[in-house]
Amino acid sequence: xxxxxxxxxxxxxxxxxxxxxxxxxxxxxxxxxxxxxxxxxxxxxxxxxxxxxxxxxxxxxxxxxxxxxxxxxxxxxxxxxxxxxxxxxxxxxxxxxxxxxxxxxxxxxxxxxxxxxxxxxxxxxxxxxxxxxxxxxxxxxxxxxxxxxxxxxxxxxxxxxxxxxxxxxxxxxxxxxxxxxxxxxxxxxxxxxxxxxxxxxxxxxxxxxxxxxxxxxxxxxxxxxxxxxxxxxxxxxxxxxxxxxxxxxxxxxxxxxxxxxxxxxxxxxxxxxxxxxxxxxxxxxxxxxxxxxxxxxxxxxxxxxxxxxxxxxxxxxxxxxxxxxxxxxxxxxxxxxxxxxxxxxxxxxxxxxxxxxxxxxxxxxxxxxxxxxxxxxxxxxxxxxxxxxxxxxxxxxxxxxxxxxxxxxxxxxxxxxxxxxxxxxxxxxxxxxxxxxxxxxxxxxxxxxxxxxxxxxxxxxxxxxxxxxxxxxxxxxxxxxxxxxxxxxxxxxxxxxxxxxxxxxxxxxxxxxxxxxxxxxxxxxxxxxxxxxxxxxxxxxxxxxxxxxxxxxxxxxxxxxxxxxxxxxxxxxxxxxxxxxxxxxxxxxxxxxxxxxxxxxxxxxxxxxxxxxxxxxxxxxxxxxxxxxxxxxxxxxxxxxxxxxxxxxxxxxxxxxxxxxxxxxxxxxxxxxxxxxxxxxxxxxxxxxxxxxxxxxxxxxxxxxxxxxxxxxxxxxxxxxxxxxxxxxxxxxxxxxxxx
DNA sequence: TCATTACTCCTTTTT
DNA sequence: GGAGTAATGA
Numbered sequence: 001x002x003x004x005x006x007x008x009x010x011x012x013x014x015x016x017x018x019x020x021x022x023x024x025x026x027x028x029x030x031x032x033x034x035x036x037x038x039x040x041x042x043x044x045x046x047x048x049x050x051x052x053x054x055x056x057x058x059x060x061x062x063x064x065x066x067x068x069x070x071x072x073x074x075x076x077x078x079x080x081x082x083x084x085x086x087x088x089x090x091x092x093x094x095x096x097x098x099x100x101x102x103x104x105x106x107x108x109x110x111x112x113x114x115x116x117x118x119x120x121x122x123x124x125x126x127x128x129x130x131x132x133x134x135x136x137x138x139x140x141x142x143x144x145x146x147x148x149x150x151x152x153x154x155x156x157x158x159x160x161x162x163x164x165x166x167x168x169x170x171x172x173x174x175x176x177x178x179x180x181x182x183x184x185x186x187x188x189x190x191x192x193x194x195x196x197x198x199x200x201x202x203x204x205x206x207x208x209x210x211x212x213x214x215x216x217x218x219x220x221x222x223x224x225x226x227x228x229x230x231x232x233x234x235x236x237x238x239x240x241x242x243x244x245x246x247x248x249x250x251x252x253x254x255x256x257x258x259x260x261x262x263x264x265x266x267x268x269x270x271x272x273x274x275x276x277x278x279x280x281x282x283x284x285x286x287x288x289x290x291x292x293x294x295x296x297x298x299x300x301x302x303x304x305x306x307x308x309x310x311x312x313x314x315x316x317x318x319x320x321x322x323x324x325x326x327x328x329x330x331x332x333x334x335x336x337x338x339x340x341x342x343x344x345x346x347x348x349x350x351x352x353x354x355x356x357x358x359x360x361x362x363x364x365x366x367x368x369x370x371x372x373x374x375x376x377x378x379x380x381x382x383x384x385x386x387x388x389x390x391x392x393x394x395x396x397x398x399x400x401x402x403x404x405x406x407x408x409x410x411x412x413x414x415x416x417x418x419x420x421x422x423x424x425x426x427x428x429x430x431x432x433x434x435x436x437x438x439x440x441x442x443x444x445x446x447x448x449x450x451x452x453x454x455x456x457x458x459x460x461x462x463x464x465x466x467x468x469x470x471x472x473x474x475x476x477x478x479x480x481x482x483x484x485x486x487x488x489x490x491x492x493x494x495x496x497x498x499x500x501x502x503x504x505x506x507x508x509x510x511x512x513x514x515x516x517x518x519x520x521x522x523x524x525x526x527x528x529x530x531x532x533x534x535x536x537x538x539x540x541x542x543x544x545x546x547x548x549x550x551x552x553x554x555x556x557x558x559x560x561x562x563x564x565x566x567x568x569x570x571x572x573x574x575x576x577x578x579x580x581x582x583x584x585x586x587x588x589x590x591x592x593x594x595x596x597x598x599x600x601x602x603x604x605x606x607x608x609x610x611x612x613x614x615x616x617x618x619x620x621x622x623x624x625x626x627x628x629x630x631x632x633x634x635x636x637x638x639x640x641x642x643x644x645x646x647x648x649x650x651x652x653x654x655x656x657x658x659x660x661x662x663x664x665x666x667x668x669x670x671x672x673x674x675x676x677x678x679x680x681x682x683x684x685x686x687x688x689x690x691x692x693x694x695x696x697x698x699x700x701x702x703x704x705x706x707x708x709x710x711x712x713x714x715x716x717x718x719x720x721x722x723x724x725x726x727x728x729x730x731x732x733x734x735x736x737x738x739x740x
Numbered sequence: 741t742c743a744t745t746a747c748t749c750c751t752t753t754t755t
Numbered sequence: 756g757g758a759g760t761a762a763t764g765a
Contacts (some may be wrong), residue, residue: 061755091755191755258753359752381754422741536755553753575752593753616750617756707747737746 005040005047005076009033016246016279017041020050020218023273024246025266029310030295030599031286031559034248038222039069041246043076045218053083057216057238059090061223063535065557066092069222086216090231092534094194097201101208105197106184110526112399113533114183114190115387118408119143122186126178130171137168145172146179150192151260153199153230156180186406195230202237213241223556224249224269228260236272243273251306252299255553255593257585258578267306284310284599286559288318290635291605295598297632302588320637321598321605323628329567329610333369336564339606340375340547343562350376352561354548356597358573362566363549370547377547381554384536390497390508391515395532397487398525401471405439414440417496419464425457441468467491480525484516552597563601565594568609569622594627694718699737702729707737 006014013033016026017040028034042058045051060066066088074081086093095113102109114122123139123146149159156177183189189197202209219239221227224247227235239245247269254263270276284292292312299305326332336355343353355366363379370377385391393416396409404410415421432452433443447453448462471487478486488494494512497505522528548560567573574590582589598605609624694700698710700720708722716731 063755089755194755255753259755361751418742420741424741534755551753577752614756701747 005043009036009040010283012279012281012283013037013040016281017044019277019279020045020048021244023243023269023276025224025269025276025278026246026248026281027278027306027308028248028250028281029284029308030250030253030596031284032281032310033283033285034222034250034281035068035072035557037281038220038248039072039076042069042073042220046077046080051217053077053080054085055215055217056084056086056220057093057218058084058087058220059093059222059235060087061089061226062557063089063092065089065222089534090234091191091194094198094234095189095530095534097198097212098189098194101198101201104201104205107189107197108187110187110403112186112188112403112406112529113194114186114188114408115533115536116143117392118188119190121408121411122179122182123175126175126182130174130178132171132175137171141168142172142175142179146176147192148260149176150190150196151228151230153196153233155196155200186408187403188406188408192230195234199230199234199237202234209237212238217242217244219245221245221247221249223253225251225254225263225266226256226259226261227265228256228262230260232262232265245273250308251304252302252308252592253556253596255556255589255596257582257589263304267304280308282308282310283313285313286602287312287599288314288316288603290318290320291598291601291603294321294605294631294635295595297635298591298598298627298630299595301630302591304588319604321607321631321635323568323636323638324606324608325624325639326608326610327612329365329613330369332566332608332610333365335608336366336566336606337369337373337375339564340562341373344375348561350545350547351543352602353564354550354555354558354560354562354600355564355566356550356552356555356600357565358552358567358575358593360551362572366549366566370549375547376545377549378542380548380550382550385511385514386532386536388508388511390511393493394484394488394512394515395529397491397493398484399529400441400468401475401483401487402525402529404441404468404472407433407440410440413491414464417492419460421457421460421464425453425461428453429461441465475525480522480528481516481519483525484519488512552593555600556596559600559602561602562604562606563597564606564608565597566608566610567613568607568625568628569613570625571622572613573625573627591627591630694731694734694736701735701737702733705729 006017009017010033013036016024016037020041026034026037028037042056045056046053058069060069070081070084070087073084073087086096088096098105098107098111099109102111120139120143123142124134127134127137127139127142149156156173159176160173183193202212216238219235221235226249235245247266249266251263251266254261254266257263265272270278287295289312292310296310324335326335340350340353344350357363357366360382363382367377367379369375386395393413396412399406400409400413411426414426429440429444429447432447433440436443436446444461444465448458448465451458453461467490471483471490474483474486494509497508497512519528522531548558552565570576573594574587578586578590580586607628609622609628611622612619613622614620694710694713696710696712699707700710700718701707702720702722705720705722705724705727708720708727710718711721711726712719713731717728718731718734719726719728720734
């Protein structure tokens with residue numbers, strides 16, 4: 001009798017579960033029951049006693065996926081799940097390895113994990129010391145260089161002589177190696193290190209490699225199409241001996257190229273693991289025929305594919321995909337919320353509805369509208385809990401107490417709340433620390449007994465240091481929750497927010513309370529801090545009916561009855577930068593992203609675009625996304641568009657052609673201005689400053705041209721000298737700026 | 741030392 | 756229309 005976890009599987013799914021020995025690639029299209037196969041497979045290996053739970057390496061990309069897998073396997077195998085020590089994201093598993101073997105990587109096992117802000121701070125420091133012009137080479141540039149190298153598995157010493165053609169390459173190498181030294185001094189690792197350093201250790205230490213190769217008798221990888229080179233190398237190294245590696249992925253859903261993900265990993269699987277078996281899952285259990293057809297026709301425009309054709313299990317054609325054109329982004333948000341209102345009136349649970357956007361700045365439009373229409377919504381992957389200012393402050397205090405030599409945290413909290421220890425004092429401390437080659441904390445202890453600082457800063461610093469010391473003394477004497485509360489009291493941090501009477505100071509205090517509540521789930525401060533840096537989001541068990549608002553990237557792996565994809569415009573989606581930087585490769589990745597979006601929908605899909613959108617605060621004319629015209633016409637129901645310029649109805653495909661003739665860089669407003677056609681504009685789209693009194697030499701500000709000086713006035717036509725040259729503009733677009 | 745103001749440059753996506 | 760920064764003033 002076959003165990004019951006096999007009973008509901010189709011032929012291919014079952015084959016994927018049963019094929020346990022040797023390399024296996026499961027090409028699983030969207031909605032083909034991938035997670036079910038993964039969990040059943042793990043359960044099967046454990047159930048058949050092929051391996052202990054502790055001998056299985058199971059990697060996912062997101063914490064959410066890891067949690068879900070844990071729960072679902074737990075449902076099958078029960079308490080045996082407790083033994084699955086090696087189930088997690090690449091980064092959490094890397095961190096685990098690195099903590100065990102920290103000494104070999106020049107770190108202590110209680111190293112802290114840096115976030116992007118910290119990384120940038122370190123890079124800024126390094127840039128200053130190396131005397132690099134921050135204007136010509138912004139810190140972000142170096143950060144992305146360093147991340148690229150780390151994604152490829154290259155430590156500083158390996159990078160020195162490669163890729164010499166890149167502008168600023170030598171500087172980048174220099175920054176990279178100084179940066180790395182600084183991290184080591186701070187006893188810190190960044191996200192890239194969590195993968196790079198374990199890889200280095202395993203490569204350089206045979207006995208270590210042997211050890212882990214025998215620990216991991218089965219390896220399982222989710223979202224294989226998104227692995228980058230370090231991840232690939234790690235997997236290859238670890239699974240080399242027994243070759244029991246199963247990877248699940250979908251080349252049509254590869255959307256992390258910008259993070260170093262290499263589709264070739266999945267395309268070359270057969271070459272990399274000889275004798276690999278490939279199983280395709282192509283039966284889609286999720287979407288209606290129309291939605292699936294739309295997805296299929298769109299993705300067929302991509303060239304680099306392994307070839308896989310989804311067929312629907314669901315017989316129903318369902319509704320056609322709706323395409324709607326709106327005048328402005330505000331109208332688009334109104335349209336979406338009106339549609340959602342009808343969903344509400346059908347008594348549907350809003351948890352089955354999602355609005356998927358390309359970039360997070362698009363969310364605001366919808367949030368505003370949802371609030372006006374009182375539509376309940378939740379933002380997924382939005383501003384993260386641990387990224388809020390007050391939370392980062394509290395965590396900085398805690399990290400400083402655990403590791404007082406952590407200069408970045410020291411700098412963050414030394415003057416929060418205000419203690420009169422501002423920039424000048426901090427610079428003095430910094431200089432002294434550099435001179436003595438020691439940490440800010442250590443040098444502060446010395447300095448408070450000399451006269452290097454003025455009287456007031458000195459006493460302030462003295463009391464700050466003695467506070468930190470008193471907290472450190474208590475680490476092992478009181479529990480971590482009490483200690484945290486004590487820190488917040490002593491430091492005056494809570495009082496700072498209590499005294500500030502702004503609307504959100506209350507919610508900040510609420511957030512801090514929530515943080516303290518979370519502490520009880522952990523045994524120690526160190527354990528909590530580790531969790532915080534690896535798992536940036538807080539699991540919310542909010543099951544009330546709400547619309548889900550999120551980016552397309554964070555929608556991967558989810559499904560909804562109703563899906564809205566607004567902003568289907570050239571430049572927005574496909575994203576302009578992606579096209580500029582990566583050309584056709586970028587375009588194909590954008591298309592895969594659109595494919596991911598479409599395949600999230602089970603029953604109803606709405607694609608929409610706005611003819612006018614504010615970009616950096618200026619109205620700009622937009623063109624319908626090319627993706628719309630790539631979807632097979634038979635799957636679409638399109639509403640004709642009334643164009644305010646041509647005063648004609650047209651379809652978006654026809655519009656594309658028209659557009660090319662007049663979309664020559666002018667904004668919608670300028671065009672309308674030119675033809676004197678203001679009638680169709682909504683009033684709140686324009687700000688009229690009728691009453692301003694403009695005279696020559698007056699400083700003015702224009703939303704498009706920036707700052708300038710008035711040269712001449714002719715009623716409402718004003719000649720202004722801008723940085724870019726002289727222009728005649730309408731008075732109503734100018735704002736007065738104070739003359740000196 | 742800190743708060744206010746003038747101005748510049750933005751912006752993709754996430755562990 | 757917003758975040759970050761350099762300059763300026765209290």
